[in-house]
Amino acid sequence: MRSRSDLFLLLVLAGATAWAGSRAARLELDVENRSMRSTGRVEARAEEERERLFGHDATLVLLLAPRAEGAESEEEALEAWVADLRARPEAEQCLVLPGAEEDERLLALTLRRDASGGVGANLATLVAAAEASAPGTHALSVSGTPAGEAALAAALDAEQRRIVPLVAGVLFLLLLLVYRSPALALGAMLPALGGIAWVGALQFALGYAINPVTALLPPVLLAVGVAGSVHLLDAYLEERARGAEPVEASCRAVRDVRVPALGCAATTVVGFLALAASPIPAIDRFGQLAAAGVVVTVVLAFTALPPFLRLAARSARLIPRAAGHGAWRPASAVLACALARRAQPIALGALLAAALLGWAWTRLTVDNDPLRILPAHHPFREATARIGARLGGTEVFDVLLPPPGPKGGLLALLGLQQALLGLDGVVGPAGPPRTAADGTGLVALLLAPAGSTAREATFTAAEELARERGWERALAMGPAVRMARDSGAIVRGEVYGLAATFLALGPCVWLGLRSLRLTALALAANALPCLLMHGGLALAGRPLSVASAMIGSVVLGLVIDNAIYFLHGYRAARSTAGARLAVARTLQRSGRALSITALVLALAFLAGLVGELTTTREFGVLAAGSILAAWGANVLLLPALLLRGAGAGPRR
Numbered sequence: 289m290r291s292r293s294d295l296f297l298l299l300v301l302a303g304a305t306a307w308a309g310s311r312a313a314r315l316e317l318d319v320e321n322r323s324m325r326s327t328g329r330v331e332a333r334a335e336e337e338r339e340r341l342f343g344h345d346a347t348l349v350l351l352l353a354p355r356a357e358g359a360e361s362e363e364e365a366l367e368a369w370v371a372d373l374r375a376r377p378e379a380e381q382c383l384v385l386p387g388a389e390e391d392e393r394l395l396a397l398t399l400r401r402d403a404s405g406g407v408g409a410n411l412a413t414l415v416a417a418a419e420a421s422a423p424g425t426h427a428l429s430v431s432g433t434p435a436g437e438a439a440l441a442a443a444l445d446a447e448q449r450r451i452v453p454l455v456a457g458v459l460f461l462l463l464l465l466v467y468r469s470p471a472l473a474l475g476a477m478l479p480a481l482g483g484i485a486w487v488g489a490l491q492f493a494l495g496y497a498i499n500p501v502t503a504l505l506p507p508v509l510l511a512v513g514v515a516g517s518v519h520l521l522d523a524y525l526e527e528r529a530r531g532a533e534p535v536e537a538s539c540r541a542v543r544d545v546r547v548p549a550l551g552c553a554a555t556t557v558v559g560f561l562a563l564a565a566s567p568i569p570a571i572d573r574f575g576q577l578a579a580a581g582v583v584v585t586v587v588l589a590f591t592a593l594p595p596f597l598r599l600a601a602r603s604a605r606l607i608p609r610a611a612g613h614g615a616w617r618p619a620s621a622v623l624a625c626a627l628a629r630r631a632q633p634i635a636l637g638a639l640l641a642a643a644l645l646g647w648a649w650t651r652l653t654v655d656n657d658p659l660r661i662l663p664a665h666h667p668f669r670e671a672t673a674r675i676g677a678r679l680g681g682t683e684v685f686d687v688l689l690p691p692p693g694p695k696g697g698l699l700a701l702l703g704l705q706q707a708l709l710g711l712d713g714v715v716g717p718a719g720p721p722r723t724a725a726d727g728t729g730l731v732a733l734l735l736a737p738a739g740s741t742a743r744e745a746t747f748t749a750a751e752e753l754a755r756e757r758g759w760e761r762a763l764a765m766g767p768a769v770r771m772a773r774d775s776g777a778i779v780r781g782e783v784y785g786l787a788a789t790f791l792a793l794g795p796c797v798w799l800g801l802r803s804l805r806l807t808a809l810a811l812a813a814n815a816l817p818c819l820l821m822h823g824g825l826a827l828a829g830r831p832l833s834v835a836s837a838m839i840g841s842v843v844l845g846l847v848i849d850n851a852i853y854f855l856h857g858y859r860a861a862r863s864t865a866g867a868r869l870a871v872a873r874t875l876q877r878s879g880r881a882l883s884i885t886a887l888v889l890a891l892a893f894l895a896g897l898v899g900e901l902t903t904t905r906e907f908g909v910l911a912a913g914s915i916l917a918a919w920g921a922n923v924l925l926l927p928a929l930l931l932r933g934a935g936a937g938p939r940r
Contacts, residue, residue, distance in 0.1 A: 290535060294595035301592050305482045312488020317441045318497035319408040323570040325767070326774045334688055334765040341724040345766075346399040346407045348432040349385075349682050350418060351675045353392045355427045365423045366393050372421045373397060378410035383719075387678040392426075394678060396718075399434060407434050429671035431682040433767045439668035440661060444503045447899050452506045455895045456481075459514050462891055466884055467521070471600040475593055476521055480513025482592065483585035487577050496577075500661070500903060501570040505577055511892035512556065513585035515885035519545050519853060520589055522881040524597050525606065534602045538594040546590075548856040551800030552849035553586045555793050559844050562789040568774055620879050624872035627927045634928040638921075642816060645823025652822055655739040655831035656775035663900045672737075680715030681736045685766040687750050689729035694758030698723065704757055705731045711753070713738055713746035729759070740772040741831075747772065775833070786818060789844055800852050801859060810851035813926045817847055817917040821910055833903075839910050847918030850882045854922055858930065871927045879923060886919035 318324075326332055339345070352369065370393055374382040381398040388394035402409040411434050422428050456477065463473035484506050496502065523544045527537035560582065563575030627634070662669050675682050687708065694700050701721035708714055708731060718732035733750070735743065747764035754762030790811060798807045821839060825832060857878045861870035893915065896908025 291599060294599050297595050298592060298599070301482070301588070305485050308482075308489035309485035311492045312485055315488060315492050316497045317445055318499040318570075319406070319438050319441045321437045321440065321499060321570075322406070323497070323499045323573065324501070324568060324774075325770050326567040327569060329567055329770075329773075330763065331765055331770045331773060334763045335770070337690075337728075338686060338688055338730065338765055341726070341728050342722060342730055344380075344398075344401055345686075346411075346432075346434045347684060348395075348397045348399065348411070348414075348430060348435055349675050349679070350395040350397060351388070351392065351429040351431075351671070351678065352394075352422055352426045353389070353429065353674070354425060362423075366391075366426075369393065369418075369421050369423065370395065373414070373418060376414055376417060378402075378414040378417075385679065394675070408438065411435065411438055429674050431668070431672040431675045433683060436659065436668060436672070439666065440500065440658070441498075443662055443666065443901055444498065444500055447901050447904055448498070448503050448506065451896060451899055451904065452484075452510070454898060455507045455510055455892050458891050458895050459510065459888060462888060463514070463518075467606075469601070469606055472521055472606065475596050475601065476514050476517040477510075478592055478596060479517050479585045479588035480510045482588045483509050483513050483581045486584045487581040490580060491573075491577055496573050499570040499573075501568075501574045502577060504904075504907060505574065505581065507892060507896070508578060509581040509585065511889045512582060513589070514888050514892070515849070516549065516552065516585060517589050517593060518884050518888065519549065519878075519881050520593055521597075522878075522884075524594075524601070526877065528604075529607050534598045538597050542590060542594060545853075548800060548853045549586065549589070551796060551852045551856075553582055554796040554799075555848050555852065556582045558792045558796055559789055562786075562792070620875040621872050623879070624868065624875050624927070627871065627924065628868050628931045631928040631931040634925060635932055638816060638925050642819050645816075645819035648823035648826040649819065650826075652826040653741065653831045654775075654833075655741045656772070656833045657737075657739040658771060659737065661902050663902075666900075676737060679734065681734045683735045683737075683768045684718040684732055685735055685747065685750075685764055685768045687731045687733070687754055688763050688765050689731070689754060689759040690761045690763075691727040692758075692760075693727070693729060700757070701729050701731060704754060704759075705733075707753055707757070708733055708750055711746055711749050713742060714750075735768055739831075740775040743768065743772040786844065790815075793844070793848060797848065797852060801855055803855075803859065806855045806859065809926060809929050810848060810855055813921040813929065814844060814848045814851055814918055816921045816925065817914040818844060820917045821914045824913070825910075833906065836906055836910050839907065839914060843911055843914040843918070847915055847922070850885065850918065850922040851926060853878055854882060854926060867931055871931055875923070875927065882923055883919065886915055889915045890919075 350373075352366065370382070370384065373379055373395065378400055379397050380400045381396075383396045385394040385396050397414070399407040399410050399414065401407060415428075415430055415435070418430075419428050460473050460477060463476050464470060467473055467476075487505060487509060491498075491502065491505075520541055523541035524537050527540045527544075528534070532540060557579040560575045560578040563578075564572050566572050566575070659669060659672065672682050687704075689701070689704075696703070698721065701723070705717060705721050709716065713736050714733050715736045716734040718734045721732075722730045724730070735746070738746075747769050750764050751762050794807060794811060797810050798804065801807055801810070821836075821843075822832070825836065854874060857874040858870050861873040865873065890912040893908040893911040896904040899905055899908070
């Protein structure tokens with residue numbers, strides 16, 4: 289009778305999850321990366337004001353150049369191509385730019401808004417028409433912010449389709465190697481797969497498109513969900529090894545891990561929700577959706593995994609897969625003795641390492657270049673390089689000049705434009721100065737390729753120069769300005785986010801452990817991975833980017849789970865044994881699960897190395913390194929802190 293009810297429950301859950309997956313499959317891409325732009329900041333309001341006064345500005349730069357040296361095309365064909373583009377309904381304005389060779393054409397083309405209020409559809413239609421009408425002897429290169437956003441969205445879609453199956457395959461093989469049972473390996477993955485489907489359905493229901501940040505959700509939830517299921521699997525196998533039947537073993541396993549699992553879920557949710565304070569909608573949504581995904585995977589782990597184990601993992605042959613069997617049992621005892629003997633040096637070494645890494649963190653620089661997210665051989669980057677070689681750059685920013693301003697009208701604007709051309713990072717004008725009906729001026733300038741830190745300095749210098757000349761409310765604006773300043777704000781605010789995460793995690797950990805001392809040890813040990821990531825970047829001379837700035841709060845919420853599981857077992861063992869024996873028993877019972885979860889998380893994120901986007905690779909490497917460092921903190925440093933002064937004790 290129990291088997292029938294278990295089967296019915298699994299079928300209901302499978303049907304509901306399949307429906308959720310069908311909704312998730314209908315998610316669309318945020319082709320224009322609208323959710324990557326901050327809201328409520330002064331730059332966003334200035335952009336709205338610019339559009340109200342001067343109209344929408346979404347400019348493409350098109351270069352038509354011979355395919356091979358010496359290839360020629362009739363002048364009439366090139367002129368006909370330009371005329372055809374000027375007549376297109378998708379184009380609002382088309383200007384021929386200087387800088388092209390005699391047999392080339394270089395155009396600046398402003399896109400009209402389409403029915404959705406964006407330019408994505410018109411961009412695709414216009415580029416297709418430009419390629420179709422181009423002479424066969426010439427090749428088309430397209431650059432500009434709208435084209436870059438579309439290229440990034442398409443690359444993200446391809447990346448996601450490749451990375452998620454790879455991560456799932458790697459995790460399944462790893463679990464199969466550890467448990468030597470397809471049923472156990474599949475069972476560990478079921479809650480995570482269900483969580484991905486339900487979060488995708490939620491994302492679809494809320495009308496959120498896939499963006500460069502939320503594209504990381506499936507691999508993150510897959511790793512988190514599998515890591516959480518491993519503890520329940522190990523507890524089930526341990527109960528089976530003690531002689532319990534499948535039904536009783538599954539019920540006992542749920543009781544054993546329920547408290548630490550809920551505590552871990554709370555800390556992970558807190559880590560993700562710390563991102564919800566970001567001014568960037570994409571990061572805010574990632575935090576909220578990831579937190580919802582953690583809740584779903586925990587619910588599925590406790591509702592779907594026990595009946596699955598009772599149906600598919602009943603065989604007594606699985607009992608030797610428990611942590612108390614095999615090589616881990618003697619290895620855990622040896623490890624406990626070694627940690628007790630070297631507890632003081634380990635604690636001192638960790639303190640010195642924390643001091644060094646903390647000092648290095650203060651020297652960490654910030655930079656972000658959206659173009660470098662794409663691989664070097666990507667067609668858009670190559671097109672941008674070709675066009676940039678002729679113009680010096682392909683991105684534009686504006687200086688908005690609200691009244692009151694100096695006397696002189698257009699002559700004053702021309703003088704300001706000439707002065708702005710002397711700034712570092714400015715390579716030329718991007719059109720003549722303009723004046724709106726209310727007297728607001730606008731100067732458009734062409735940017736040299738650079739990272740966000742250098743560009744922030746350029747934009748600040750432009751504002752200061754305009755204010756010195758009489759425009760007290762001058763403001764640099766445009767997509768390039770928002771992207772650079774948003775990047776800087778995100779990264780610089782990470783320290784406050786980490787501090788808030790630590791403060792929020794404290795009560796969550798204490799509720800699970802009911803001990804201020806154990807809570808302090810858990811937080812102290814897991815501060816080391818954060819120090820290692822940020823200090824390591826500084827020592828390696830690498831800047832902090834938007835992708836790496838997200839990792840601190842996210843990884844902290846993930847890795848402290850192992851500390852909660854370890855200390856929960858230690859507290860239970862400590863009630864009947866001394867510190868050395870309690871650590872040995874905890875390592876024997878929980879150490880393997882902690883190691884498996886760390887390996888699962890690290891390998892899942894390291895699968896991002898096969899990705900082509902730098903954000904995928906950077907996020908994967910830094911997250912995996914932080915997780916492995918956290919494993920060392922929880923399996924080596926944390927026991928050593930508990931054993932300080934306890935000595936080695938008898939080897940038994």
